[in-house]
Structure formats: C-alpha cells, structure tokens
Amino acid sequence: MVDSPARFQGQARLPRFAAPLRYDLRLRPDLAACTFSGAAAIAVAVSAPTRFLVLNAAELDGLVPTEVTQFEEDEILVLGFDRELKYVYNGESRNMAVTQFESADARRCFPCWDDPAVKAKFKLTLEVPSDLLALSNMPVVKETVNGPIKTVDYEESPLMSTYLVAIVVGLFDYIESSTSEGTKVRVYTQIGKTNQGKFALDVAMKSLDLYKDYFATPYPLPKLDMIAIPDFATGAMENYGLVTYRDTALLYDELLSSASSKQQVSYLAVDSLFPEWNNWTQFLDEMTSGLRLDALAESHPIEVEVNHASEIDAIFDSISYDKGASVIRMLQSYLGAEPFQKALASYIKKYAYSNAKTEDLWAVLEEESGEPIKDLMTTWTKQQGYPVIYAKINGHYLEVEQKTDKMHIREFTASRSYNGEKNMWIKLNIHQTGFYRVISLSTEWHLILAGIVEDSYALSVARMQTLTSLLRLLNAYHDESDYTVLSHVTSVCLSISKISVDATPDLNKDFNQLLIKLLLPAAMKLGWDPKDGESHLDVMLRSLLLIALVRLGHNETINEGVRRFYIFFEDRKTSLLQPDTRKAAYLAVMRTVSTSNRSSYDALLKIYRGTAEPEEKSRVLGSLSSSPDKDIVRNQDAYYILGGISIEGRGVAWTWLKFTSDEKAAEVSEFFADRIKPSFERTLRQSLESVRISARWIESIKSEASLGQVVQELLQGEA
Structure with a gap:
C-alpha cells in the first residue's frame, strides 16, 4: 500500500x-x-x-x-x-x-x-x-x-x-491602441462589430494607467486582449493577458445599448473615470446583496476551507463577492483612502507571483497603518452573519447596543441634525460603509432615521419589525429623486407587491396603488423622453421607475408603453423609444397579451428574431413572461424568463421555482434528497431556507390587524 x-x-x-x-x-x-x-x-x-x-x-x-x-x-x-x-x-x-x-x-x-x-x-x-x-x-x-x-x-x-x-480560436476582428508604457491593448469582436468595442477599449486604456498609479505597479504583461464571446456562460474571466467576456459585458452600441450597459462595461474603473456617475453611492447594491444572503443560517464565512474542487462553485456567491467587497470597503473607510491605498500597493509588491493568505493582507495593512487590523478583521472574515445594532433615545442620550454576532465594530459612525426638539434626527452608519443592520427601539422611532429602507425591509422579513412600519417608512420617500435611494425603494416596493399576493390577496391592489403613488412623482418628472443635460443616473432612474410602474399595473404607463412600442415596431429608428425605455415598453405590451390576442407577443418575437444585438434579445426574453394571462406563460427552463415572470404567471413557474410555503420547501427538499452534489448543496440549502423565511413572513403579515387600515390611511394621505 x-x-x-x-x-x-x-x-x-x-x-x-x-x-x-x-x-x-x-x-x-x-x-x-x-x-x-x-x-x-x-x-x-x-x-x-x-x-x-x-x-x-x-x-x-x-x-x-x-x-x-x-x-x-x-x-x-x-x-x-x-x-x-x-x-x-x-x-x-x-x-x-x-x-x-x-x-x-x-x-x-x-x-x-x-x-x-x-x-x-x-x-x-x-x-x-x-x-x-x-x-x-x-x-x-x-x-x-x-x-x-x-x-x-x-x-x-x-x-x-x-x-x-x-x-480562443475563431473568426474575429479587432481594434487596438497602446498605452504610454507601450502595452498593446486590443478588443476582439465578431466580424463587423468592432465599433461596439471602442468604449471598452477607451476604458481599458485609462484603467491600465489608473491601476498603475493606484497600486504603484505597472501592468506586467506585454499585451492585453479583451474578447467578446457570444453565449459565454460566465460574465467575464480575468485570464492573464486574454480576458474573455460575455458580449453584453464588453460591447456597447451608442444607438442600441442602455445606460446601465455602459456602466456595466466600465464598472472596473467607473468611479475614477466617470465620477459624475456617483458609483460609490451605488455600491449599496452590492452591500445589500451580501447582507440579504448573510442573514441566512445557511450562509457561510468569507473564508471557507475547501476540501474538494466540486465545493468551490458553491461559495462563488454574494458572500465571497459582495460581502467580501463590503468588508474591504468598510476597512478602507476606517483607515482612510490614502493609507489603505499605500498598504495595498505594498501588499501587491510583496506577494507578486507568489501565494498569500488573508492573514498576510492583515499583516501588511497593520504594519503600514499601525492599527490592530488582524484583531479587528478576523471576526469579519471567519464568522458568518453580521451585527445588528439596537438604538434608542433615552432622554438626551442615544443608547446603542450590539446583542449578537461577536464582531468588532471599531468605529461607529453617526450623524446628527438639530433644529428644535421636534425636528431632530440621527442617522446611524453614515455613508452605509458599515456591514451591519440598525434597528430602532425608540417608541418615537421616526426620530432615528436608522440606516436606509433596506434595513427596515430586512427587519420586516426577519419579523423584527412589522410591514406596517415599513410602509410608513416608505411613505416618507414620496418626494425622493435620488437614483441610489429610489433604486432600493423600488426594489422593496416590488418585493412587497409580490409577497402581498400570498399574504394579503384582498389588499394586493391597494398595495400596488400605494406603491404607485410613491413612485409616480419621480417618474412623471423624468417622463419617457431624454432631456438635454440630464445625468447618467437620471437616464437609469427613468428606466427603473417605468419598469416598476408597469409591473405594479399603472394603466397610464402601460398605455403609453404600448403606444410607443407599436411606433417603434413600425419604425426602428424612431426617437420615441430609446434603448433605456424599451424594457418598460416590452413589459407593457405583454400585459395586453392573452390567448385571444397574441399579436403583441408575436410582434415581440419578431423583434427578437430580427436583431443580432444580445442586449436587445435579453430585453425581449425577460419580458415574454409578464403577461397577466397564465396560459401565455409556458414552461421554460431559462432563468431570465423566470426572473421576469409577473405576479399573475407565478403559478406556472412551479415546474422550476414555486417557493412560498413550508410544504413546497419540503417538496423541493424531497426531490433533491438523492440528487445532491457538492457544487450546489449549499445553494440549495440557502434557497430552501429563503422559502421558509418567506413563509413565516407571510404568516406574520397576516397577523398584522391594522395593516389594511394603515394602507388606506396612506393612500388617502392621512398617515
């Protein structure tokens, strides 16, 4: 042996x-x-x-x-x-x-x-x-x-x-340029699409200069090739010297692509190259994703021991990416941007072409900053979960307490405004750089604007606050116009609309009307058409709000979307339907489809078959399942279609994803009992836990006796 x-x-x-x-x-x-x-x-x-x-x-x-x-x-x-x-x-x-x-x-x-x-x-x-x-x-x-x-x-x-x-082997064309250091940079595309690679080439050139200065390390290879691959399963893969991309992640067409696509192509260096996009404020999306997954018992620490290659894919999730990035951002905020940058540069030089552990990063940061980084950060990377900070006003004092999750919060951030006792407010975790939730225990909870709407939503799902409280908080955002804030308000609104179908079916229409009332002012201000001098974020906000209003069933938005769709269907060069508003129009037109009237469905399919642009194909596919007629929604196994399924069509989706009750969770668990593989075992457990959390949230909502009354008061402007 x-x-x-x-x-x-x-x-x-x-x-x-x-x-x-x-x-x-x-x-x-x-x-x-x-x-x-x-x-x-x-x-x-x-x-x-x-x-x-x-x-x-x-x-x-x-x-x-x-x-x-x-x-x-x-x-x-x-x-x-x-x-x-x-x-x-x-x-x-x-x-x-x-x-x-x-x-x-x-x-x-x-x-x-x-x-x-x-x-x-x-x-x-x-x-x-x-x-x-x-x-x-x-x-x-x-x-x-x-x-x-x-x-x-x-x-x-x-x-x-x-x-x-x-x-990579195939038929490709390319455009190229060279950096000031002589590095040749090329963007490869399918034949005839090189014009769509110009924006990515420009960003890549600037990024190499940016990273050379930021990390105090020149790009180490003689060339950088970036290539767009049709149907590439991974969004992008950072291979040495040859970065492969899904075509929608690399190509940008000035006439056909949306503002969000432009941001996606340039996200690697977007904050420095396009400061007007306020990308750090949008980082809240990543932190929210990490917090939501890390709330599950089936979450995992950032650092996980892997014993077999098949286990690796199971930890490529929002914990590794989003929580990991959020914790690093929290550390940068604590140390300061410049000291953090210098320490990273030292770390990269020290371990170039070798291997390093997390402790090695902490050691370099500790040496450069003089702060006890290892003691501070180890709990954040080796433990799952996040702290919840309980806050209340006691007389003239603000009391805060951390009851669970023994993680070090070295520095607690707060902001206070005072203009007479009645108008006082306190904002905890300013800039949302801390990876934790804040919950107010004050009976006068409106005195503490605890975090943002995401915190309140998470606490409602966890049954630590009522949906009634969440609705009152949302109502305070009715005059909001900021993209970052409204993107999260909109996400929460759509989640409430979906859960209300099962929790309070009799109130679902009232819920939707209340949420429409909240989002409509900002949408009306932006309208359907772009305006001279508007910001990049306004362009993205327009799309976000119009899509939400269609999903919530706002008739005026739906009718206008249908009108513009048919003008566009006859004239693809019309200015009445820009790339950023097409998804809203496609969703709107699908809401008119029924088994007796499939013309709009057929029109969308014709657009899909007639375009070679992957982003346009994705828009159409993501809209096809939004018909209120359940017989239009067919059993399909494509994630992007399931992701777009409307409230009315959810019942059809159980063939793949019908998760709203403990019974269905048990059914799924039984199905996979003898089919488990290490590569998706953790993901399955997380999904089943999410099902059970939703089921308990539904039961909690049903027990809120005053919910219907509060919805009516908010609709009438009395609350």
Whole structure:
C-alpha cells in the first residue's frame, strides 16, 4: 500500500513532493468535430524521492502511460512514468473554441497541478485552421502555415496558476491602441462589430494607467486582449493577458445599448473615470446583496476551507463577492483612502507571483497603518452573519447596543441634525460603509432615521419589525429623486407587491396603488423622453421607475408603453423609444397579451428574431413572461424568463421555482434528497431556507390587524 497508487485516493489536495516548473502544451482543436488532441510536457521539481507523479485530470481519454491509475471521483491521475499523452474531448458543437478553466477545469484539458497555489510557467503551441485567429495569454512568437493548418507558437508566460490559462480560436476582428508604457491593448469582436468595442477599449486604456498609479505597479504583461464571446456562460474571466467576456459585458452600441450597459462595461474603473456617475453611492447594491444572503443560517464565512474542487462553485456567491467587497470597503473607510491605498500597493509588491493568505493582507495593512487590523478583521472574515445594532433615545442620550454576532465594530459612525426638539434626527452608519443592520427601539422611532429602507425591509422579513412600519417608512420617500435611494425603494416596493399576493390577496391592489403613488412623482418628472443635460443616473432612474410602474399595473404607463412600442415596431429608428425605455415598453405590451390576442407577443418575437444585438434579445426574453394571462406563460427552463415572470404567471413557474410555503420547501427538499452534489448543496440549502423565511413572513403579515387600515390611511394621505 505504501508504494501503491491507492495511497493517493481520496486526498483533498495533491501531495507536495513534486511541483511543476513549466508546462509545454501543444493543442489542436477540431471545431468541426468538437474535439481536440494535444500533448503535455511538464518540467517537474521533485523535493522527495518518489516513484509516482500525482496530477489532476478529469474526463480525459488518451494513450495510457506505462503505469497509470485514475481516481475519477477525486479527479486525480497517478502516473508511473512520464510520457507524452494524447486526449480527445467531446464538447458541444460551436463555431469557435473558448476555454474557461476557473475554478478547477484546466484538468479537463491537460493533466496538471490544478491548484491556484501551485504556479508554473506556460509555453503554448496551437495547431488551428489557417483561416482562424488563435489567441492565448501571451503574444505570438511565430506562425507557420502548412496548407489548411497553421502552427502558432506563443511566448512563455510568467508564473501563473492553471486556471488562468486561456485559449480562443475563431473568426474575429479587432481594434487596438497602446498605452504610454507601450502595452498593446486590443478588443476582439465578431466580424463587423468592432465599433461596439471602442468604449471598452477607451476604458481599458485609462484603467491600465489608473491601476498603475493606484497600486504603484505597472501592468506586467506585454499585451492585453479583451474578447467578446457570444453565449459565454460566465460574465467575464480575468485570464492573464486574454480576458474573455460575455458580449453584453464588453460591447456597447451608442444607438442600441442602455445606460446601465455602459456602466456595466466600465464598472472596473467607473468611479475614477466617470465620477459624475456617483458609483460609490451605488455600491449599496452590492452591500445589500451580501447582507440579504448573510442573514441566512445557511450562509457561510468569507473564508471557507475547501476540501474538494466540486465545493468551490458553491461559495462563488454574494458572500465571497459582495460581502467580501463590503468588508474591504468598510476597512478602507476606517483607515482612510490614502493609507489603505499605500498598504495595498505594498501588499501587491510583496506577494507578486507568489501565494498569500488573508492573514498576510492583515499583516501588511497593520504594519503600514499601525492599527490592530488582524484583531479587528478576523471576526469579519471567519464568522458568518453580521451585527445588528439596537438604538434608542433615552432622554438626551442615544443608547446603542450590539446583542449578537461577536464582531468588532471599531468605529461607529453617526450623524446628527438639530433644529428644535421636534425636528431632530440621527442617522446611524453614515455613508452605509458599515456591514451591519440598525434597528430602532425608540417608541418615537421616526426620530432615528436608522440606516436606509433596506434595513427596515430586512427587519420586516426577519419579523423584527412589522410591514406596517415599513410602509410608513416608505411613505416618507414620496418626494425622493435620488437614483441610489429610489433604486432600493423600488426594489422593496416590488418585493412587497409580490409577497402581498400570498399574504394579503384582498389588499394586493391597494398595495400596488400605494406603491404607485410613491413612485409616480419621480417618474412623471423624468417622463419617457431624454432631456438635454440630464445625468447618467437620471437616464437609469427613468428606466427603473417605468419598469416598476408597469409591473405594479399603472394603466397610464402601460398605455403609453404600448403606444410607443407599436411606433417603434413600425419604425426602428424612431426617437420615441430609446434603448433605456424599451424594457418598460416590452413589459407593457405583454400585459395586453392573452390567448385571444397574441399579436403583441408575436410582434415581440419578431423583434427578437430580427436583431443580432444580445442586449436587445435579453430585453425581449425577460419580458415574454409578464403577461397577466397564465396560459401565455409556458414552461421554460431559462432563468431570465423566470426572473421576469409577473405576479399573475407565478403559478406556472412551479415546474422550476414555486417557493412560498413550508410544504413546497419540503417538496423541493424531497426531490433533491438523492440528487445532491457538492457544487450546489449549499445553494440549495440557502434557497430552501429563503422559502421558509418567506413563509413565516407571510404568516406574520397576516397577523398584522391594522395593516389594511394603515394602507388606506396612506393612500388617502392621512398617515
């Protein structure tokens, strides 16, 4: 057993007695047959005597070495002797080849130490059809054409992890520029779409300069390629030197794309390049997403031990991304922007081309700032959940208490305004930089504007405050015009409308009228048409409000949307329906569709089939399920259609997602009982917990005896 391959079975990580120094990869994709063949030669450093090399490999078929043992469940390949291998992979039929190796899929292309901690250099050679473009992480050294096949050799890469290796083969065109440092930057698109890459190229050029200054580190590679991939499952993948994007995340058309798409394309550097967009105020979206997921018992800490590659995808969620970013932002706010920036620059220089743990980041920040960062931050990354701060006014004093979640809140922020006792207000967690909730215990709770509407919504869902209190708070926003505030008010309004269908069906129309009354003033001010000199945020707010009013059933907005839709249907160049308002019009026109009148549905399908623009296709698909006629909503498994399902069509969606009761949660749990896989087990548990939370919230709402009376008072302006 000691000298047997079996001793490696079941190991969570590969043994450390050998590590790669360099991979020489030769790959030949066959786009017609959807296969590839290849060879891998690996230079290995051995630190202890061994008769075996243990690598990661999965779903690879090829020539068998002299001695080989493969443990498929562990995705481990044990080789007795080093030998060139040849593999064939049966994939989907595509007219281009694209790799996506994050998080642990390089092993499906070539045997390797598929662990981000095990870095090596890579020297790639591709054999591809002569008429196709072949891209990889590094620049091309040489191309040799031999009839229908050409051989492309690339420069050797610097040290990097296997998941960052990237290959793209297909027909593409590009635009390019060079930075002041001489780095060549290109945006690759499908043939004929290079104009849509100009904005991304401009942002990339400015971003490289921005990051060079911010991190005090120049861009380390000789080139940066960004490429738009149709139907790319991942939004984007930051491969070394070759960043792959879903086309909607990279391309921007001045005539066809929305303002939100422009912001999405540039989000990596948006705050510095477009300060007028006030992107830091919009960061609240990320924090809200993190808080909502972290409220679940089935949440997880930011730092999670991973024992198998299949577990990685389960933690690629709002905790890792949104809570992680929020905690870092909280730390930046505490240290100050400049000290934080300098410390990050030191950290990057110290650990370049090596590995680091979270404690290493805390150590550098602590050394640079003189603050006890490790003690302060460890609880935030190693514990799940967040603190809830209880606040109340006691005479002339503000009392605050943290009862649960033993996390260090080093500095508590508050703002106070005083103009006579009756007009006093106190705002806790100013700028919303703290990752915690605030709840008021004061009987005169209106004296403390505790956080924002998101806090009150979360506390209502948790049954720590009533829906009645939430509605009264929302009513205070009826004169609001700020995009960031209204984006969250609108989100909460739509959530209330949906939950009221099950909790208070008799009041649902009254709820919707109340929410319409709240949002209508800002929507009427903006109208449907763009105005000279309006801000980027006004453009996005217009779309947000019109969509919400349509979903809430505001007849005037629906009728105007239908009118503009049919003008646009006859004349696609009309100025009456801009890209930012099309989604609202599409939703509006679908509300007129029924089994006896499908003309609008057919018109939308015609628009879908007649456009090559992915953003336009997405708008249409996201609107098709919003008909109030349940017979129009068909059983489909596309997430974007389910995401757009109207209140009336939700019953049809149970084939995939009908989550409003404990009984349905039990049904789902039973269905998945013998189908659980590590990659989605945590996500399933989180979903089921959300179902049960919604069910309890519904029961809590039903018990609010004065809810109907308060809704009527607010509608009549008496509350």
